[in-house]
Amino acid sequence: MRTEQPKMIYLKDYQAPEYLIDETHLTFELFEDHSLVHAQLVMRRNPARGEGLPPLVLDGQQLELLSVKLDDVELTDADYQLTDSHLTLHPQCAQFMVDTSVKIHPETNTALEGLYTSGSLFCTQCEAEGFRKITYYLDRPDVMSIFTTTMIADQHKYPVLLSNGNPVGSGPVEDGRHWATWEDPFKKPAYLFALVAGDLWCVEDTFTTRSNREVALRIYVEPENIDKCQHAMNSLKKSMRWDEDTYGREYDLDIFMIVAVNDFNMGAMxxxxxNIFNSSAVLARAETATDAAHQRVEAIVAHEYFHNWSGNRVTCRDWFQLSLKEGFTVFRDACFSADMNSPTVKRIQDVAYLRTHQFAEDAGPMAHAVRPDSFIEISNFYTLTVYEKGSEVVGMLHTLLGAEGFRKGSDLYFDRHDGQAxxxxxxxxxxxxxNGVDLTQFKRWYSQAGTPRLNVTEHYDAAKQTYSLTFAQSCPATPGQTEKLPFVIPVALGLLNANGEELPLHLQGESAAVGTHRVLSVTEAQQTFTFTGMAQQPLPSLLRGFSAPVKLHFPYSRDQLMFLMQHDTDGFNRWEAGQQLAVQVLQDLIGQHQRGEALVMDPRLVAALRSVLGNEQLDQxxxxxxLSLPGEAYLAEISEIADVDAIHAAREFARQHLAESLHEALWARYQANREVSKATPYVAQAEHFARRALQNIALSYLMLTGKPQVLAAALEQFEHSDNMTERLTALAVLVNSPFDAEKAKALASFAEHFKDNPLVMDQWFSVQAGCTLPGGLERVKALMQHPAFTLKNPNKVRALIGAFAGQNLINFHAADGSGYRFLADLVIQLNAFNPQIASRQLAPLTRWRKYDSARQALMKAELERIRTCGDLSSDVFEVVSKSLA
Incomplete structure (x- = not known):
């Protein structure tokens, strides 16, 4: 049991480093049962910290110190101080050299931080503070150094030796070993250090930059995966060209490399x-990866490549500034994905994810600002707030400044701060x-936590032909922040007349109308905008493209929402109108269920979706x-008290009713698209993604009818599809169906066919973990005994445990608390060997305040049990303690 609270770190306490490291020379001797790391650091006193020579305190964890020298003089135990976390030295002059040798054990490093082994590979993960598990160092992002790295290893087992920068030499040494040296000419902090050693094959290509330099491109994988790299390579080349065209950013080294590893806590680095990637973010082939996986690979490859400038060439001064690189880069990769696919659909998917998950984070005990002001464990702040909300903040700047103004700002940022933290x-x-603007008030988005609420009311004056919109903004209290000042909220909008035509927007006080679409900047707690020349009362289309991450409320009637679904020229708001209509209908059903009434669904939702299905001009x-109803997690998030049983019953009733009411139209769409799929080879392009998406959602609805021809169609799609997208959807609808014999046969067939493919087996686990039929927990426990499952692999944990606790609400929130006990047991186990993954699995329990009193008590009890179970990692301790505060 922990007896003292780990140290809280505050942004206000930041101080520049006492010393700087100009050069870092590393030599790694890699062996099966240990590794030796020799480090030579060329250091100097930081002139920004003044005179004197204070002690030099180097970070280090889980290191066995073998020797230490200061300016070539070997030190004795009396010359330095050593603790579990620091090595303290006493320099005698302003410029000096530190040499250390340490022994580490990558082969037993289950936390997957620092240098560790993944299967037969050596690899690293140093962000945020993993480098201190490799050698003694100033492990902070504002200490930037030139790195030279030499690796020595068995040539047969580890023929490929990689590190940052450009290769400068290699050769054999005695006893069948060999060496390779890499030099990175660009200063970087230790968190960007990388090393990989193993028996790897690679796919090679080249890219010619706009200045006519040829860059070698290599994707390294284990031999069995060599046929799954082409999509990632194509994505890399597209992202390199896009970054040149959109931001003027050119790649700066002679070689760019990606390595795929199976054991990785994150998506990529x-x-x-x-770049070291989780294999799930690199490997993609039609037979083994879904359309969503192909799009994810494209996005993550782009994201990590874009970091070369927004994160590497210009990095963050301290970890409180994490969104400086992550929020900006998520925005960049979202724009790239929008350009490569459907911009509207990309925006819909991003917003749906944000509102379901990040808004819930904002409303929970771990709520924090985009730039937090304190933390215990930085690994807990790789959050949706820092990434996704941080991206929204950058997107609002783009909206307010315009594309040209934003580009001018980013050019100045990169030029002014190149090589800086x-x-x-x-x-x-x-x-x-x-841009010559004042963004002082806008910066509140970085310092204030929580999701702002924007209530909008309207007033039409027929005599004056004016139409006014009044915006009232507020933001709920969050941990440590009870009072919030007004944000700058950009509201993109249009006004529609009775025919669905967009009206000219002439604001009172302006000389003329400014088009039919504009952005209003809401900066006050309450603010009114009045439009003139309105011969009839218009219908507002508000927050177009989701121009700000807020909860908007306007009293639309259901008929008005149906009108916007049909007429709004903003694709996002057409979808949003449908979502609002569906939410209202589902909330009616939830109320009926809670009152014990027979469920009766508003026919307007059926009519609206029938119209959508019949519109062949719409992008599929x-x-x-x-057609996708709001998910149960989103319905829970927008509920004051989430009634899990009522939400599930209402949504399932609505799906069943829609399936039966729209059967003919769904069947027609399904058959037409399936015929095209059977006749068309798989292509990872937007038009094909769209066809399969509509085909698959139609099948998921149709299966609810239980008709024999639909079962036959699902089996045909499962058995004869040439791609994972169609096959996995067919498997999922079978798994969630009452056809037990067919379900069992399909699951067995799938597992037998893909038993040697870990990533596909992860999908097999997830499909079953997400099944909402009774007995969910028992199925998950049984699957944990499957030979393909191991708690030591983060992908497996996310695929099975994460999918069950995060997506299968009806089973996880079982009234007897069994789901909570199960998750708590798993967190306690994971805490012992991978604290990062343990803390990230805790999220469902941290939201205990959202549920009824009985469930609250059960969830709190499990959090208390975790808190008192023994020696908790700082990762888990921080999440649990804040959840119970």
Whole structure:
């Protein structure tokens, strides 16, 4: 049991480092049962910290110190101080050299931080503070150094030796070993260091930059995966070209490398020149990866490549500024994905994810600002708030400044701060200086936590032909922040007349109308905008493209929402109108269930979706999105008290009713698209993604009817599809159906066919973990005994445990608390060997305040049990303690 609270770290306490490291020379001797790391650091006193020579305190964890020298003089035990976390030295002059040798054990490093083994590979993960588990160092992002790295290993077992930068030499040594040296000419902090050693094959290509330099591109994988890399390579080349065209950013080294590893806590890591990826974010082939997986690979490859400038060439001064690189880069990769696919569908998917998950984070005990002001464990702040909400903040800047103004600001930011570690304020200052604007109030988005609420009311004056919109903004209290000042909220809008035509927007006080679409900047707690020349009362289309991450409320009637679904020229708001209509209908059903009444569904939702299905002019991906009802997690998030049973019953009733009412139209769409799929080879392109998306959602509805021809269609799609998208959807609808014999046969067939493919087996686990039929927990426990499952692999944990606790609400929130006990047991186990993954699995329990009193008591009891179970990692301790505060 922990007896003292880990140290809280505060942004206000930041101080520049006492010393700097100009050069870092590393030599790794890699062996099966240990590794030796020799480090030579060329250091100097930081002139920004003044005179004197204070003690040099180097970070280090789980290191066995073998020797230490200061300016070539070997030190004795009396010359330094050593603790479990630091090595303290006493320099005698302003410029000096430190040499250390340490022994580490990558082969037993189950936390997957620092240097560790994944199967037969050596690899690293140093962000945020993993480098201190490799050698003694100033492990902080504002200490930037030139790195030279030499690796020595068995040539037969580890023929490929990789690190950051460019290769400068290699050769054999005695006893069948060999060496390779890499130099990175660009200064970087230790968190961007990377090393990989193993028996790897690679796919090679080249890219010619706009300045006519040829860059070698290599994707390294284990031999059995060599046929799954082409999509990632194509994505890399597209992202390199896009970054040149959109941001003017050119790649700067002679070689760019990606390595896929199976054991990785995150999606990928942007180490300079040597990106290390979770294999799930690289490997994609039609037979083994879904359309969503293909799009995810494309997005993550782009994200990590874009970090070369927004994260590497310009990095963050301290970890409180994490969104400086992550929020900006998520925005960049979202724009890239929108350009590569459907911009509207991409925006819909991003917003649906944000509102379901990040809004819930904002409303929970771990709520924090985009730039937090304190933390215990930085690994807990790789959150949706820092990434997704941080991206929304950058997107609002783009909206307010316009594309040209934003580009001017980003150019100035990159040019002004190249090679520096900077802050979110520096980013905003570049935007201000490039555009001649004052963004002081806008910066509240970085410092204030929570999701703002924007209530809108209207007033029409027929005599004056004016139409007014009044915006009232507020933001709920969050941990440590009870009072919130007004944000700058950009509201993109249009006004529609009775025919669905967009009206000219002439604001009172302006000389003329400014088009039919504009952005209003809401900066006050209450603010009114009046439009003139309105011969009839218009219908507002508000927050187009989701122009700000807020909870908007306007008293639309259901008939008005149906009108917007048919007429709004903003694709996102057409979808949003459908979602609002569906939410209202589902909330009616939830109330009926809670009152014990027979469920009766508003026919307007059926009529609206029938119209959508019949509109063959709409992008098929858009039709698929509009047919998707709000998920149970989102319905829970917008509920004051989430009634899990009523939400599930209402949504399932609505799905069943829609399936039966729209059967003919769904069947026609399904058959037409399936015939095209059977006649068309798989292509990972937007048009094909769209066709399969509509085909698959139609099948998921149709299966609810239980008709024999639908079962036959699902079996045909499962058995004869040439791609994982169609096959996995067919498997999922079978798993959630009452056809037990067919379900069992399909699951067995799938597992037998893909038993040697870990990533596909992860999908097999997830499909079953997400099954909402009774007995969910028992199925998950049984699957944990499957030979393909192991708690030591983060992908497996996310696929089975994460999918069950995060997506299968009706089973996880069983009234007897069995789901809560199960998750708590798993967190306690994981805490012992992988604290990062343990803390991330805790999220469902942290939301205990959202549920009824009985469930609250059960969830709190499990959090208490975790807190008192023994020696908790700082990762888990922080989440549990804040959840119970």
């Amino acid at each position: 942007e180490n300079k020149g040597l 900077v802050t979110c304020d520096d980013f905003i200052k570049a935007m201000e200086d490039a 991906a858009m039709v698929a999105e509009m």
